[in-house]
Structure formats: structure tokens, C-alpha cells
Amino acid sequence: MAGRTLYDKLFDSHVVHTESDGTALLYIDRHLVHEVTSPQAFEGLKLAGRKPWRKQSIVAMPDHNTPTTPGFTAILDPVSRAQVETLDANAKELGLTYYRIGDVRRGIVHVVGPEQGATLPGMTVVCGDSHTSTHGAFAALAFGIGTSEVEHVMATQCLPQKKSKSMLVRCDGRLATGVTAKDLVLAIIGVIGTAGGTGYALEFGGEAVRSLSMEGRMSMCNMAIEAGARAGMVAYDSVTENYVKGRPFSPNTPELWEAATNYWRTLISDVDAVFDRTVVIDASALIPQVTWGTSPEMVVSIEGRVPDPDKEKDATKREGIERALAYMGLTPNTLISEIKIDKVFIGSCTNSRIEDLRAAAAVVRGRRRADSVKLAMVVPGSGLVKAQAEQEGLDKIFVAAGFEWREPGCSMCLAMNDDRLEPGERCASTSNRNFEGRQGAGGRTHLVSPAMAAAAGLEGRFVDVRRLG
Amino acid sequence: MEKFVTHTGLVAPLDRANVDTDAIIPKQFLKSIKRTGYGPNCFDEWRYLDVGQPGMDNSQRPLNRNFVLNEQRFQGATILIARQNFGCGSSREHAPWALQQNGFRVVIAPSFGDIFYNNSLNNGLLVIRLQDIEVDRLFADCAVFPGFQLTVDLEAQLVRAVDGSFAFSFDVAPSRKERLINGWDDISLTLGRSDAIRAFEAKHLSAQPWLV
Ligand code: SF4
Numbered sequence: 187m188a189g190r191t192l193y194d195k196l197f198d199s200h201v202v203h204t205e206s207d208g209t210a211l212l213y214i215d216r217h218l219v220h221e222v223t224s225p226q227a228f229e230g231l232k233l234a235g236r237k238p239w240r241k242q243s244i245v246a247m248p249d250h251n252t253p254t255t256p257g258f259t260a261i262l263d264p265v266s267r268a269q270v271e272t273l274d275a276n277a278k279e280l281g282l283t284y285y286r287i288g289d290v291r292r293g294i295v296h297v298v299g300p301e302q303g304a305t306l307p308g309m310t311v312v313c314g315d316s317h318t319s320t321h322g323a324f325a326a327l328a329f330g331i332g333t334s335e336v337e338h339v340m341a342t343q344c345l346p347q348k349k350s351k352s353m354l355v356r357c358d359g360r361l362a363t364g365v366t367a368k369d370l371v372l373a374i375i376g377v378i379g380t381a382g383g384t385g386y387a388l389e390f391g392g393e394a395v396r397s398l399s400m401e402g403r404m405s406m407c408n409m410a411i412e413a414g415a416r417a418g419m420v421a422y423d424s425v426t427e428n429y430v431k432g433r434p435f436s437p438n439t440p441e442l443w444e445a446a447t448n449y450w451r452t453l454i455s456d457v458d459a460v461f462d463r464t465v466v467i468d469a470s471a472l473i474p475q476v477t478w479g480t481s482p483e484m485v486v487s488i489e490g491r492v493p494d495p496d497k498e499k500d501a502t503k504r505e506g507i508e509r510a511l512a513y514m515g516l517t518p519n520t521l522i523s524e525i526k527i528d529k530v531f532i533g534s535c536t537n538s539r540i541e542d543l544r545a546a547a548a549v550v551r552g553r554r555r556a557d558s559v560k561l562a563m564v565v566p567g568s569g570l571v572k573a574q575a576e577q578e579g580l581d582k583i584f585v586a587a588g589f590e591w592r593e594p595g596c597s598m599c600l601a602m603n604d605d606r607l608e609p610g611e612r613c614a615s616t617s618n619r620n621f622e623g624r625q626g627a628g629g630r631t632h633l634v635s636p637a638m639a640a641a642a643g644l645e646g647r648f649v650d651v652r653r654l655g
Numbered sequence: 656m657e658k659f660v661t662h663t664g665l666v667a668p669l670d671r672a673n674v675d676t677d678a679i680i681p682k683q684f685l686k687s688i689k690r691t692g693y694g695p696n697c698f699d700e701w702r703y704l705d706v707g708q709p710g711m712d713n714s715q716r717p718l719n720r721n722f723v724l725n726e727q728r729f730q731g732a733t734i735l736i737a738r739q740n741f742g743c744g745s746s747r748e749h750a751p752w753a754l755q756q757n758g759f760r761v762v763i764a765p766s767f768g769d770i771f772y773n774n775s776l777n778n779g780l781l782v783i784r785l786q787d788i789e790v791d792r793l794f795a796d797c798a799v800f801p802g803f804q805l806t807v808d809l810e811a812q813l814v815r816a817v818d819g820s821f822a823f824s825f826d827v828a829p830s831r832k833e834r835l836i837n838g839w840d841d842i843s844l845t846l847g848r849s850d851a852i853r854a855f856e857a858k859h860l861s862a863q864p865w866l867v
Binding site: 306 | 739
């Protein structure tokens with residue numbers, strides 16, 4: 187019998203029941219909740235007279251709508267405020283674990299879950315948010331769900347799921363200095379396309395992934411959804427173990443820790459496991475990546491140029507390129523390094539962890555934001571990341587360089603709060619989506635790593651961070 | 656959930672690949688805590704010339720005459736055809752809500768974002784994957800025949816031209832199909848297995864006591 191993939195192990199160990207067509211009822215260990223996709227689910231639960239099946243499995247916090255203005259005390263937008271207050275009330279009424287505004291543990295749900303140890307290896311983790319794939323970095327099966335499914339999990343602790351196909355993305359070699367997990371995952375999406383992972387669960391492996399920190403692995407799994415895959419994951423190893431140890435939700439007695447780690451060490455794909463598809467990437471050859479269009483697959487290296495639609499033979503693709511160039515206000519064949527930017531956003535569940543902030547701070551230290559850059563903002567992923575960064579003096583480095591230091595939240599990743607691009611503004615952003623209007627109606631987003639975003643803020647255009655010296 | 660058995664309706668073409676859920680319903684409308692009221696803001700940034708905000712009187716806003724769904728001949732359409740990877744991106748269930756509340760009962764494309772696909776079926780919005788060349792045919796017919804209609808027969812798993820000139824078959828998981836045809840409530844079905852869930856849970860949590 188062939189060996190089993192990590193995905194097989196995680197999926198099979200949570201099957202409560204299988205229907206004749208193969209649809210499984212999957213048990214859910216952890217349910218993360220935020221304010222945008224939950225109100226209708228809480229309401230549905232209440233209308234049906236149901237209670238959460240296992241309320242200890244739920245960890246909730248507001249993140250999408252929350253202001254990032256230093257020292258804010260109230261949400262001025264009444265619609266956003268009502269949504270956050272609805273979550274406050276639901277969490278209180280049901281007695282959920284809840285990090286409200288003002289709690290230092292609050293932040294972006296995908297940063298806070300792992301930080302608190304609420305995400306553990308071997309778990310099934312869901313959240314009404316597509317970037318739930320982030321948590322797969324812990325050898326967990328984590329995927330985003332819709333509001334009906336949020337209600338379903340609350341009511342039953344289960345979800346009907348079809349098993350996906352499996353894809354191994356093997357990243358050979360090591361990343362060069364100045365090239366990050368973000369560059370790697372952008373390059374992968376460029377290769378397999380935004381629909382390439384549809385119907386698959388991705389496992390990121392190979393030497394380049396093994397040598398990444400948990401932060402880097404989270405950045406990669408975070409963007410599995412941008413390759414169309416609902417779940418991305420990385421096998422368990424000592425890096426995982428060291429990160430998880432001692433966190434509030436982690437096993438906290440020597441006996442439990444030993445039992446847990448004995449089990450967790452099995453959370454790897456067997457050497458003879460068979461994947462439905464394998465993609466091999468030479469990570470050692472990569473250089474920093476920049477997206478030029480309105481889909482994450484529209485990506486080239488910092489040494490590249492904006493593509494020429496005349497060279498594309500496929501009609502749908504050609505029209506897609508033309509539409510993207512028009513929206514982005516770019517001319518074919520322009521050098522990426524000639525593209526000027528108006529704003530910088532360093533943050534989001536992709537790149538707002540301490541390591542990301544350290545990387546950006548290392549670039550801006552002792553330098554100044556270009557005068558042509560109207561705003562450069564740094565938004566830590568959680569209150570604890572913010573506190574840690576301040577302890578290391580990173581906030582002072584950013585402020586001295588003319589970068590704003592903000593309160594945690596989703597912020598300009600999706601611009602539901604006041605942080606947004608104005609029509610036509612161009613942004614170097616460490617977030618995960620460059621869709622039309624994502625960062626504000628008419629706004630133009632280029633996805634890059636934290637170091638590349640910081641460098642763009644200093645130069646007012648994209649530059650190869652490795653050449654900054 | 657609304658039942659879905661068969662449906663015949665006017666077809667509207669959205670000839671774009673990678674239509675993401677941000678485009679289907681922009682984020683500012685996600686601040687609502689309700690399940691309804693999203694229809695007029697479906698494809699908001701393409702549909703109107705101004706920037707939409709919650710609470711606006713949408714009937715007073717300037718329409719983008721160049722947006723295909725605003726064309727007179729597609730008013731009242733209930734079947735949307737689109738290109739690959741429709742509904743990619745954010746998990747917002749507001750996307751199928753907006754499409755349904757805008758009058759659509761069926762979306763046909765070569766492929767869909769996984770989360771959107773599930774969300775749609777969970778709401779009785781039938782999402783159908785057809786081959787690329789079949790979708791090409793639908794776009795071509797839609798362009799040349801005014802008032803082009805299709806019949807979608809879930810029981811037979813067929814998309815048919817109303818004049819009988821072609822019929823394309825599609826896949827749907829049998830358990831999904833049964834739920835849709837009967838309009839069953841998914842949660843009640845799962846709760847019907849409460850004993851199995853409890854038994855699994857007891858075993859699972861005692862094997863991994865750190866999960867509690
Ligand atoms: S940071 Fe952006 S992608 Fe992440 S959860 Fe928030 S809005 Fe979604």
C-alpha cells in the first residue's frame with residue numbers, strides 16, 4: 187500500500203461519517219470567528235433555537251473593520267461600529283473566548299490564532315475567511331468557509347466535505363539573501379496560476395520550505411488560496427515544535443506536551459506517499475517578485491517588464507492582460523523598476539508578523555521615505571506583535587523614516603476601515619490580493635515582500651532591495 | 656434553502672476570467688449584518704459610474720452603459736455565463752447572496768473558486784461547470800440570438816438549449832443534488848448524525864486531550 191500524504195492523515199483522522207458519494211462529515215477542532223462573516227450565522231443559530239456545539243472551540247475577535255489610528259477609542263463609521271458591537275454582544279451572550287478592542291491579544295485572526303497557540307498541529311481549523319489556509323503552516327488542515335458553513339460548524343462541530351486532490355509544491359534549494367517566502371509563493375502562483383490549485387490541497391515542501399521560519403511558512407500557506415487551493419500546508423518539524431511551545435493554548439504539562447509531540451511528529455507525508463500532482467520550483471534561482479496586474483498570477487521579477495498583450499495568443503488571456511493594464515495605468519514593456527508608487531502598505535495576515543516588521547525596519551533604518559510617497563503605513567498583525575516590535579525599537583525606526591506606525595487590524599489589505607487608496611493611487615503592498623478596487627475603488631495594488639515594500643517607500647519606485655546596500 | 660429542480664431563463668454573458676468575489680460584491684457592503692439587500696450592489700464597481708456606499712439610493716446612481724449586464728437585452732436574466740475561476744478570492748457568502756438577490760439562479764463557467772462554489776450550493780444558487788468549448792458555444796449563441804434562453808435540469812444534470820439544438824451534461828455530487836432538489840436544511844441533516852458526532856468527539860478528545 188502506498189504511503190499517505192499529510193493531507194490524507196489530517197483529513198482521515200477527522201472523518202465522522204462518509205456518505206455513499208464520498209462526501210465526508212469532518213469534525214472541526216478550532217473555529218476562528220471575526221465580525222464580518224459571523225453576524226448572519228449567529229442570527230441563524232438563534233432563529234433556529236440552537237446553541238454552539240462546543241463553544242470552547244471558538245476564538246473570536248474583530249479585525250476587518252477596526253481603525254488603526256494610534257490611540258483610537260471609538261469606531262466612527264456607524265455601520266462598522268454596529269458590526270463590531272454585534273460580535274461583542276454575541277461573544278458575551280454565548281460566553282466565547284473573545285479579544286475585544288483594547289485587549290493586547292487582539293489582531294488579525296490569522297496572526298492571533300497561531301500566536302495564542304489556538305492553532306495546533308493536527309487540528310482542523312476553519313474560519314469564515316479565505317486566508318484561513320495560513321494555519322496549514324502548522325501541519326493542520328485549515329480552510330476558509332462561508333457564513334452558512336460558519337453556522338453549520340457552530341451548530342454541529344462538523345462540515346460536510348469532499349476530499350480534495352493533493353498537490354506537492356516542492357521548492358528545491360535555498361532562497362538567496364533578500365529573497366523571502368513571499369517572493370517564493372508569488373513565483374509559485376505565477377507558475378501554477380490563480381486557478382491552478384482549484385480542487386487541490388497544497389503541501390509546500392522541499393529544502394527552501396524546511397529552512398523557513400514559521401512566519402515564512404505562514405506567508406506561503408496564506409497565499410495558497412490565491413493559487414485557487416482552499417488549503418495549504420507544511421509538514422511538522424522542529425521549527426513547528428519550537429514555535430508552538432509555551433503558548434497559552436498549547437499543551438501545558440510535561441505529560442501532555444510529550445503525548446502531543448509524539449503524535450505531531452507523525453504529521454508528515456510518508457516518503458512513498460503519492461500526490462495527484464507535483465510541481466517543482468528551483469527556489470535558489472529566485473529573485474524578488476512584483477505583481478503588475480489585477481490577479482496574483484500576474485507577477486514578474488523586479489528585473490522584469492510589464493507584459494505585452496500582443497505577444498499573448500490566447501484571446502481570453504490577452505483581453506485579461508489588456509484590461510489589467512488599463513486598470514493599472516501601465517504601458518506594455520515598461521521596466522518594473524520604472525513604476526512609481528504613491529503609497530506603501532506593510533501589514534495584512536500575509537506579512538504583519540514580527541519577522542516581517544524586522545525585515546522592513548532593517549531596510550528603512552537610517553533612511554527616509556521619498557517625498558513623492560504620500561503615505562507609508564506599517565500595521566502590525568496583533569497587539570502582541572506591536573508590543574514586541576516596540577520593545578525592539580522598530581516603531582522608532584519606522585517613524586524616523588517617515589513611515590506611520592499603526593494599531594493592529596486588516597487595514598488597507600481590504601480597506602473596510604478608513605485606510606484606503608484613492609482612485610488611481612498606486613501602492614506597494616505586502617498584502618495578498620491585487621484585485622480591482624481591493625484596496626479602495628480605483629486603487630492600484632502591487633504585491634511585494636515587506637523588504638521590497640519598504641525599499642519602494644524609500645525610492646518612490648520599485649527597486650531590487652538587494653541593491654540598496 | 657430554496658429548492659432547485661429545473662429552471663428556464665434568459666442568459667447574460669460576463670466574458671471575463673477570474674471574476675473575484677470582491678468584484679461581485681465590494682467590501683463596503685459587507686458591513687451589513689443582514690442576509691438581504693445586496694442585489695442592487697452586485698458588481699457595483701462595474702455597474703455604476705460613481706463609488707457606491709451602503710445606504711445610497713441605488714436607483715439614483717449613474718449607470719455604466721458599457722457594462723454588459725446593464726444592457727437592455729439582458730434585463731431579467733436569471734442565468735449568468737462566465738469564464739474560468741469565477742468567484743475566486745474572498746470567502747464572503749455575500750457574493751452568492753448578491754447574485755441571487757440580483758435575480759440569478761444559475762451561474763455557468765468552466766471553473767469556480769472552491770469556497771464560492773460551496774457557498775453558492777449552500778444557498779441554492781446552482782453553479783455548473785461545463786467544458787471550455789461548451790462555454791464558448793454558450794457565449795457564441797448568446798451573442799447572436801436575441802433573448803437567448805437555456806433550460807437547466809438538475810434532475811437530468813443537463814443544460815439544454817430551449818430549441819433542443821444541444822444539451823450539455825454536468826457533474827454534481829449526488830448528496831448535493833439530493834439536498835438541492837429537496838431544499839433540505841444542511842444543519843438538520845448533520846444534526847441527524849448527532850450520536851455519531853458525539854461518539855467521534857469523545858474518542859478524538861480523549862486521544863488528544865490538549866484539544867479541549
Ligand atoms: S488581513 Fe486582509 S486577507 Fe487577511 S484576514 Fe484581513 S482582510 Fe482578509
